[in-house]
Amino acid sequence: MLRLFVHYVLAGIMMTGAAMADSSIIVQSTTSTKNSGLYDYILPMVKADTGITVNVVAVGTGAAIRNAMNCDGDVLLVHSRKREDQFVADGYAKQRFDVMYNDFVIVGPASDPANIKGKQNAAEALTAIANTQSLFASRGDDSGTHSKEKSLWAAAGIDQAAASGQWYRETGSGMGATINAAVGMGGYTLTDRATWINFGNKADFDIVVEGDERLFNPYGVMLISSEKCPNVKAAEGQAFIDWLISDKGQAAIASYQIAGKPLFFPSAK
Amino acid sequence: MNIYLDSLTTALQLIITADAVLLEIISLSLRVSLSALALSCIFGITLGTMLAIRSFRGRGVIISIVNAMMGLPPVVVGLIVYLHLSRSGPLGWMGLLYTPSAMIIAQIILITPIIIALTCQMIEDLHEDYRDLFASLSVSRLSAIKAYIIDARYSLLTVILAGFGRAISEVGAVIIVGGNIDHLTRVMTTTIALETSKGELALALALGAILLAMAMAVNLAATWLKHLAKRRAYA
Numbered sequence: 001m002l003r004l005f006v007h008y009v010l011a012g013i014m015m016t017g018a019a020m021a022d023s024s025i026i027v028q029s030t031t032s033t034k035n036s037g038l039y040d041y042i043l044p045m046v047k048a049d050t051g052i053t054v055n056v057v058a059v060g061t062g063a064a065i066r067n068a069m070n071c072d073g074d075v076l077l078v079h080s081r082k083r084e085d086q087f088v089a090d091g092y093a094k095q096r097f098d099v100m101y102n103d104f105v106i107v108g109p110a111s112d113p114a115n116i117k118g119k120q121n122a123a124e125a126l127t128a129i130a131n132t133q134s135l136f137a138s139r140g141d142d143s144g145t146h147s148k149e150k151s152l153w154a155a156a157g158i159d160q161a162a163a164s165g166q167w168y169r170e171t172g173s174g175m176g177a178t179i180n181a182a183v184g185m186g187g188y189t190l191t192d193r194a195t196w197i198n199f200g201n202k203a204d205f206d207i208v209v210e211g212d213e214r215l216f217n218p219y220g221v222m223l224i225s226s227e228k229c230p231n232v233k234a235a236e237g238q239a240f241i242d243w244l245i246s247d248k249g250q251a252a253i254a255s256y257q258i259a260g261k262p263l264f265f266p267s268a269k
Numbered sequence: 270m271n272i273y274l275d276s277l278t279t280a281l282q283l284i285i286t287a288d289a290v291l292l293e294i295i296s297l298s299l300r301v302s303l304s305a306l307a308l309s310c311i312f313g314i315t316l317g318t319m320l321a322i323r324s325f326r327g328r329g330v331i332i333s334i335v336n337a338m339m340g341l342p343p344v345v346v347g348l349i350v351y352l353h354l355s356r357s358g359p360l361g362w363m364g365l366l367y368t369p370s371a372m373i374i375a376q377i378i379l380i381t382p383i384i385i386a387l388t389c390q391m392i393e394d395l396h397e398d399y400r401d402l403f404a405s406l407s408v409s410r411l412s413a414i415k416a417y418i419i420d421a422r423y424s425l426l427t428v429i430l431a432g433f434g435r436a437i438s439e440v441g442a443v444i445i446v447g448g449n450i451d452h453l454t455r456v457m458t459t460t461i462a463l464e465t466s467k468g469e470l471a472l473a474l475a476l477g478a479i480l481l482a483m484a485m486a487v488n489l490a491a492t493w494l495k496h497l498a499k500r501r502a503y504a
Contacts, residue, residue, distance in 0.1 A: 026367060026448075035467050040451075057367060057448035071356035072366055176466030201468030231356055231364070 024053035025236045028065075028073035030144055031174045033219070034058035036194035036263050041256045042249070049248070050239050060143030060174065068092060071229035074237035077221045079192075080144035084220045092229075093222035099244050100253050100264040101218040104148055106209035107179070107196060108134075108188040116188075122212040123156035130158045133167040135187025137178050140170025144217075149190045152214060179205075192217055194263035218267065221245075244268070276474035283475065291476075295483065298456040301369055301443070302436040305376035309432055312377075313384025314425065318414050320385065321392035332389065338382035343375075347445030350375045354446065367448040372456070375442040380432040387428040392417050423495055430491055437484055457483070 033039060034056055043054050059067065061078040068076040069092055076093065078084060084096050106125055108116070114134040116125040129136055138160075139146040153160045160168045169187065171178045175195045182189035183203045191199075196207065209215075221244060223237045243249045250266035257263065283291050320332065352358050354366040354374075365371045395417050403413050418425070440458035447454030449463060457480045464473035 026450075031466070055367065055448070055450040055453055057450060067355075070358075071361070174466050176468055180465070180468060180470075199468040200472075201470050229356060231361075 023051055023236055024055055025074040025233050025240060026055045026057060026072070027075045027077055027240070028068045029056050029058050029077045030061045030064060030079055030219075031058045031176070032079070032145070032192045032195045033077060035174075035176055036192075036198045037258070038194070038253070038256055038264060042252050045248075045252055046240060046243055050236075050243055052236050052240055054240060060139070060141050061145075061147070062142030068224050069228075071224070071231055073224060074233045075221060075223055075240055077219065078144055079217055079219045080147050081218060081220065083144075083147070084222065087222065091227070092225055094225060096220045096222050097241060097245050098267045098269060099219045099221045100250075101216060101267050102193045102264050103210065103217050104145065104190055104215040105193050105196060105207045106188055106190055107182070107205050108208040109183075109186045110204040110206065111186070112208060113186075114188070117206075117208045119209050120211045122152050122209055122214055125209045126152055126156045126158060126160075129188055130156070130160065130163070130167075133163075135167050135169060135182075135185050136160070137182035137185070137187050137189040138168060138170045139175065139178050140172045141174070143175075145175060145190060145192060148215075148217070152190070155214065197258050197261055197263055219264070272471050272474065275471040276478060279471055280475035280478045284479065291479070293452065294455055294457055294460055295479070297369065297454075298437060298458075298480075299483070301372045301456060302376060302433060305373045305380060305436050306429065306433050308373070309377050309381040309384050310429055313381045313432070314388050314418065314428075317385040317388025318392050318417060320389045322396050322410070322413065322417070332386075335382050335386045335389070339386055341379060341382065343379055343439040343441035344445070346375050346378050347442035350378065350442065350446045366446060367450060367454060369447070369454060371446040372443045372454060375446050376436045376439070379439060379442060380435050383435060384428055384432050387431060388425065391421050391424050391428065395421055423499070426491055426495055430488055433487060434484060437480070437487075 029039075035058070039054075039056050043056075046052060046054055057064075057067065057073065061080045061083065064076060064078050065083060065087055067073055068087070076087070077099070087093055088096050106116070106122065108114070114125070114128040114132045116128050119125045119128075138149060164170055167187075169181070169185070171181045173181070175191055176199065178189055179191055179196070179199055180201055181187075183201060183205055188208070193210075221241050223234060223241055224232045226232045226234045244253075245268035250268050253264050253266045254262060320328065320335075350371065351366065353360045354363070354371050355361055356366070365374070399413075399416075403416075408416070438458065440462050443454070443456060444459045444462060447456070447459065449455055449459040455463075457476060461473045461476045461480070464470075464476065
């Protein structure tokens with residue numbers, strides 16, 4: 001009764017009682033897939049093919065997983081392989097599906113104070129940044145990109161956290177906000193390629209390091225377990241996943257381009 | 270500065286072409302904030318008036334708490350509402366998270382203290398002036414409350430506008446409980462946050478200008494109503 005009452009009162013005032021259509025799902029997603037414009041491109045196709053309205057909540061991978069564990073969503077789409085496997089191992093999803101990949105790149109100002117432009121080895125590049133104490137903007141927000149960045153510092157054998165607040169600046173924000181910060185202070189940052197290509201405020205910044213195999217960035221998708229979360233719309237959620245990994249979905253992902261450049265590469269098996 | 274010119278042109282373009290997405294976002298912003306405002310005023314003006322004219326133990330403490338709550342950080346309110354409305358939270362069964370209703374609830378919590386505190390202050394001043402007169406005329410408490418609210422109606426308009434300003438401009442709470450979902454819970458402020466994170470700074474600033482224009486339009490409408498009412502009253 002209380003539930004109906006609250007809905008009635010609020011929806012009555014809002015006059016949007018019908019806004020939550022039955023065949024809609026909530027996807028807890030990483031920000032890069034949203035900021036890159038991929039969802040705007042593929043979700044109308046999903047709607048046309050399956051009739052499902054996909055509502056995307058875009059937060060960092062860490063926050064997306066936490067929200068999913070609180071049952072606040074039907075599908076999880078993120079990029080941090082280790083934590084995805086943990087999510088499945090903990091029983092929050094039955095299975096993880098490969099969807100697509102792209103790669104991370106290090107971007108920096110034209111002045112290139114650490115002199116790393118054109119380097120392929122990410123660990124060497126980070127070592128040069130640390131040695132020259134050049135500014136580096138870190139996500140610092142427990143996101144997939146942040147995890148990747150920390151693993152790269154570890155590979156370079158540098159304790160970057162000790163320089164936090166000096167040349168190593170943790171913004172605690174999303175990818176876009178962190179690039180804005182890097183541009184604002186003329187420092188380097190690690191970003192996924194899709195967000196970078198679609199980013200509007202590049203100033204004189206460019207990609208300085210790319211091509212290291214450690215910069216590989218795979219995305220995975222999971223249906224949140226109905227056993228853990230009885231409210232999950234399993235049929236609709238699985239239909240969305242099936243569409244993503246179908247030939248048609250994979251072709252759609254591959255065909256998403258900005259300025260002639262593909263942003264994501266399909267990888268479903 | 271080039272970016273101001275860019276954003277101004279963008280803003281004008283969006284308005285002149287009556288951009289469909291923009292209209293949807295503006296209308297949701299107004300519906301959420303005005304709904305929150307209406308409900309907050311019902312609670313806030315009533316409670317504020319009662320707090321002003323009744324004396325009881327602990328009144329001072331309550332007033333201090335309400336005053337302090339005017340400074341509630343929106344992001345904290347968003348977090349608390351999220352924890353309650355989450356499927357794993359105590360009110361999760363209502364399924365309100367990531368709906369406009371959740372955003373209204375968060376904004377009610379944000380602006381009700383402002384309405385209560387300012388109303389209380391205003392009515393308290395009136396009460397000082399009229400208490401003895403009303404007592405000598407044996408005016409009932411209910412009639413006194415009515416008289417105060419009617420007498421203070423123009424000042425209350427400023428209180429209401431202050432609440433509206435806080436509701437329409439905050440982003441921290443609605444982005445957490447609404448999720449900034451396209452076509453469902455995306456409002457002006459969360460769109461500005463999103464465009465900023467995409468590096469589309471001119472567009473973000475243009476939306477900011479439109480938000481400001483909206484707030485001004487609402488304020489002008491209120492001033493005009495007040496003017497109209499005063500003219501009729503003294504005609």
